[in-house]
Amino acid sequence: MNQERKLKVIQSTNKLGRPRDTSRDLVIIETTLRHLTLYGYEALSTTEIAKDAGVSKATIYRRWPSKRFLIIDAFKTLPRLEVPNTGNLEGDLKDLLDQLHFLFTSTYVLPVLQILTGEMSHDEVLQEELLPWLEERYYPGRAIIERAIEKKELPEDIDLETAQSIVVGPLLTMVSYSKTNIDEEVLTNLFNFILKALNYKSEEPE
Amino acid sequence: MNQERKLKVIQSTNKLGRPRDTSRDLVIIETTLRHLTLYGYEALSTTEIAKDAGVSKATIYRRWPSKRFLIIDAFKTLPRLEVPNTGNLEGDLKDLLDQLHFLFTSTYVLPVLQILTGEMSHDEVLQEELLPWLEERYYPGRAIIERAIEKKELPEDIDLETAQSIVVGPLLTMVSYSKTNIDEEVLTNLFNFILKALNYKSEEPE
Amino acid sequence: MNQERKLKVIQSTNKLGRPRDTSRDLVIIETTLRHLTLYGYEALSTTEIAKDAGVSKATIYRRWPSKRFLIIDAFKTLPRLEVPNTGNLEGDLKDLLDQLHFLFTSTYVLPVLQILTGEMSHDEVLQEELLPWLEERYYPGRAIIERAIEKKELPEDIDLETAQSIVVGPLLTMVSYSKTNIDEEVLTNLFNFILKALNYKSEEPE
Amino acid sequence: MNQERKLKVIQSTNKLGRPRDTSRDLVIIETTLRHLTLYGYEALSTTEIAKDAGVSKATIYRRWPSKRFLIIDAFKTLPRLEVPNTGNLEGDLKDLLDQLHFLFTSTYVLPVLQILTGEMSHDEVLQEELLPWLEERYYPGRAIIERAIEKKELPEDIDLETAQSIVVGPLLTMVSYSKTNIDEEVLTNLFNFILKALNYKSEEPE
């Protein structure tokens, strides 16, 4: 599972000579994330990152072919959603919303995702590189729904694609475009909305 | 209402001298939108826009202080949501989803919004400039919900902020991160999900 | 004689309409000379001259086809050498050196001449325009020599071209490249040098 | 002595990193001299020089802070007068006039000197930078006169400043403002004029 978080740096092909200092990888990535969040994609400069990270530009370009790929790799080091497994849909959904809330408010995920989404809009290479990877992050949404269907907590004929967009979309939109503080109450409202949207019947009353 | 769509170009200070050629404003804006969609924020070059629009750089910088403000203004010329008024929530929601679908698939709105969202993440000026304006676009979502509450089509205690995020969020997320084609069926699924989420009871109690 | 000093402004061909305001010619020329002396050829800007002279750029370009010709015309308004006629070469030469000294230290002539000399070096149009006119200024040097030859004050076989360069050249070079103050003594030294160079024999064989 | 001819390029501050390619200095200087002579100060464009020299603008601006200083440096690479030492004033003066003639007709010296003289007229920085350096070129004139005084070839009380202006001034003025071809005869005339002006007595006839 950690496997997937490995950096996609260009690997050295040669075994001769001085070996790469892998600690540099991390410093560069961290500096990149910081700059990206502070200045955005355009104002981000490899020259500046190199200075700030105490690294030469060659050291950066030896690992990544361009600014774009450095940023992609930086993004991929960010924390990801974990598939919840609480036993029922209610618990799983609550857990997922909490995870999303955490990612969007306490990590670099939101700004970097937004910046890369902007870049993806006109960059097919970036799309091909990132979309499958983003699906991984979505997967938890889909996974808990599939499990709920198996358990008959949800009707069989539910459309997975739409269903998972209902789980992630509203929260992402709120953190992106609303100044409203996302507190426990909002999360609870959202939780209820989603359950109702999915036609979830609480197990007990039956 | 059209007032708000007026370009925020730097206005000439007095009435002396040769007046600005307003037709240039439009050519520049259109060229900008085209380039923005094709090349993105970073690769967008005022030098190129000037050449392509058959205009001098001075003519651009006379109107907008920098690339960033040119893009903001370009965004503001894009079509907006209109408040539906079909008589009931079902009709309004259907209309709204159709409008959103159209905006996201047949206009420049989606890429430009994504690019600007990325820029907003680290640029407070841009946020202050754009967020209130985006709220305008959201407003239709809120408006139809408020109207439905008045008409008792929806329960009174519904949270507006969350509710409107349910209307726009899933679709925006789908068009941004899913390769799924958004067809009539998907829209219908979404429509049903939203109505259920909002606890909407069809008027004719079947 | 004043004929030659007339400005070469483009004349209005039409007798209809509002007549040119000739007072503008002078204001522009004077502002040009001031700016030329203060800022030089390159930094001289018609935009700035227009502002400073309280005139529009069109008013300038209606009279002169370009910056270059404006400057030429400005130069031509500067005072010129007058042919001395004191009765003998000694008096004439003294008078001429005094005139040159005055032109070089109390008027705009020196800086403007230097600037235009620099421009002439690579601009044939300017050469053709200015060289004959400069010869006019030289002419006094040649004139007094020719007169002295006629009067047998100077040998017949003297080379006019070289002779006049001896009259003007040293002083021009000194004011251009030496920080030495040109006082009465220097002028007297120069005066004596020149007379000796020309093989002048004082009439009253002392 | 060669020390003084070294370019005043902005020196790299330390010995780390890729060293400056000094061959670029030369290409840039040569291109500058060519353009200066062809197009003059104003029309000279660093952008064009860069293109023509196959060099980037950064490479130019890394070495010189502006066009002006590039030109100054270019001027300083031009050949200079050498102090003649033939044994007597006659030989030295002949040699000097020949050198001047060569410099003014077969090198870039004249146009560049004229252009810089024009710029100096309103630019104190340039004056302070160039005048002492020009004095070096004059020095040969002064040097041969001083030597002649020591040798009693010339009277003791001669004014050096004026005397050297007689050596250089007439020729400079002729090449600047006269279309006359400067041939052997003109040089001989000038030579004789100068010797007479300085009161030189040929050694032998005595």
Next chain:
DNA sequence: CAGTAATCGAGACGGTACGTCCCGTCTTTAT
């Protein structure tokens, strides 16, 4: 004495150079 037309100041226009900065590559010495 109203109509006409060139003039005026102001400033917009296309074009182009300025000097700065960044990209991604290359070249040096040291490890």
Next chain:
DNA sequence: ATAAAGACGGGACGTACCGTCTCGATTACTG
């Protein structure tokens, strides 16, 4: 071979000026 340092060609930035143009207002002559 890798490291830091920084030079390299290329090219965009935002500013400023050139010489042209277009606007409303002014100012003489014409009819």
